[in-house]
Amino acid sequence: MDFAFDARTEELRAKLLAFMDEHVYPAEAVAHEQRAQLASPWDTPAVVEELKAEARRQGLWNLFLPDAGYGAGLTNLQYAPLAEITGRSPQLAPTALNCAAPDTGNMEVLSQFGDERQKKQWLEPLLAGEIRSAFAMTEPEVASSDATNITTLIERSADGSEYVITGRKWYISGAMNPDCKIFIVMGKTDPDGADIRRQQSMVLVPRDTPGLEIRRAMQVYGYEDHYHGGHAEVVFDQVRVPASNLIGEEGGGFAIAQARLGPGRIHHCMRLIGMAERAIELMCKRAVARTAFGKPLAQQGVVQEWIADARVAVEQLRLLVLKTAWLMDTVGNKGAHTEIQSIKIATPRTVVDIIDQAVQLHGAGGVSQDFPLAELWAGARTLRLADGPDEVHQRSLARRELKKYL
Incomplete structure (x- = not known):
């Protein structure tokens, strides 16, 4: 088995990692300051538009769409490690790359089911990031x-x-x-x-x-x-x-919704892994920088267990997400139904636990606005409900397993 990313994915990963370091992470504090000065809290900070312009200039735009006529033409497997990187700054990075929900799902619907007039009027400005x-x-x-x-x-x-x-x-x-x-x-x-x-x-x-x-x-x-x-x-x-x-047609709404939700679910899971990676990074930095009861937190046994377990869990999740992406590319969303439901159950639940431990390690700082952890936790916890709650996916997955024995 070959676990290496292909040449195009590696090229885009390198560009995106540099874009995050040079533009996105520095913009997080700037966006927070600018938002406080806006006439309406729902207006977009100027730095976000600057990020979008730079991402488009670098070719980091519409990476989520597999149809080369509209997007980057990447497979799900190619897009997965890129979406993971954007998950490290979920408030800014997906929007900067025009890869943020719900626009991604809506663009997929319009590209697959919209007529030419609908595409011209709504899909094109969405693809351009104008609306x-x-x-x-x-x-x-x-x-x-x-x-x-x-x-x-x-x-x-x-x-x-x-x-x-x-x-x-x-x-x-x-x-x-x-x-x-x-x-x-x-x-x-x-x-x-x-x-x-x-x-x-x-x-x-x-x-x-x-x-x-x-x-x-x-x-x-x-x-x-x-x-x-x-x-x-x-x-x-x-x-x-x-x-x-x-x-589409009258009566086709349920089928369109299912077509929309499959990619949406895996995109959320891709980004969740990035959120977990950032939580682990913050956990490790905090552990080596803080001392309690006479020694660094990094030397406390429970902290070491948290970090080790988090690393194991993230590696497991990433492999399952990549397998799911590969199946979606090779046998289609229906053929990957079991795996899509599996990652939708496992990923938010596990990432919530990892972020929660990172919050615990940061003490009062973990629930404050000085670190991104509280907001990351809220976003990850919400994804146990979005696109179908855990229990719906568990019910469907169990029925499929039991059917083999009936």
């Missing part, structure tokens, strides 16, 4: 871990020329950002249909459409996640859009 977007699926009134539960209605107008959307969504990532210009909304066009997986459809809804109300920003463990454009509660009150704003 942002949101994906509206989760609802507060139902258990959205089962996507067939959604209640938002997408109804044809009497003359058939429009869709009328009525419903309430929340935790709609990116919606607070004023640059968010387009929503992909999932709702039911056939709520009484016999096939519960053919009841849903997706439509494009421009932000300025009458009846679309951004009601409030939702917090995540007290954070508003400004860099990702926040997570909003959104109400659709008789929102009318042209029938041509339908993505």
Whole structure:
């Protein structure tokens, strides 16, 4: 077995590592200072636009899209170590490279299922980093871990020329950002249909459409996640859009959602490994720099156990993520279903534990704004819910295993 990265991946890794050292890490404090001076907390700090311009100049742009017509043309296996690097600064690096959720998933949807007009109007400016977007699926009134539960209605107008959307969504990532210009909304066009997986459809809804109300920003463990454009509660009150704003076909929403979520899940796991690596780095630096009870923390047995166990866990996770990426490239997302669910269960859970130990080692500093650990923990913990909670994936994975014996 050959575990080496190919020549193109190594070249991009070297460029990206230098970009992180020279531009991204120094920009973290600058972005924090600039945000405090903005008229609105949802505006983008100037340094973020500078990072985007530099990343594009260096060819570190749209690396996530495997279609060379739209992105870098990398395979999942090639992209994995690059996404891991961006995970070391999850607030800045993915956005700087135009590889941040939810835009990545929305660009994938438009590139695969959008028609030429939709691509021209929305995909092209997203690819250029000129606008942002949101994906509206989760609802507060139902258990959205089962996507067939959604209640938002997408109804044809009497003359058939429009869709009328009525419903309430929340935790709609990116919606607070004023640059968010387009929503992909999932709702039911056939709520009484016999096939519960053919009841849903997706439509494009421009932000300025009458009846679309951004009601409030939702917090995540007290954070508003400004860099990702926040997570909003959104109400659709008789929102009318042209029938041509339908993505794909009526009844195709569930299948499109599944196609969107597969890459999204592995991208999150790739970045989570980078988050864990940064936590280990901070843990080691803290351990050798601080003394307690007469000797450096690095000489305390429990601290050594934390660091050793963290290293073992990260190496295990990385191998499983790379195997999953390879399977997605060779046999497709369906063929990698078991592995995708496995990494989605294992990676956030393990990385949360690693970051938590890093917080513990930093004492009060670990929960403060002086280190990135508290925000990293909140982001990693949230990913045990995003794109399907652990329990949904465990249920599906167990059923697939048990089926072999039935």
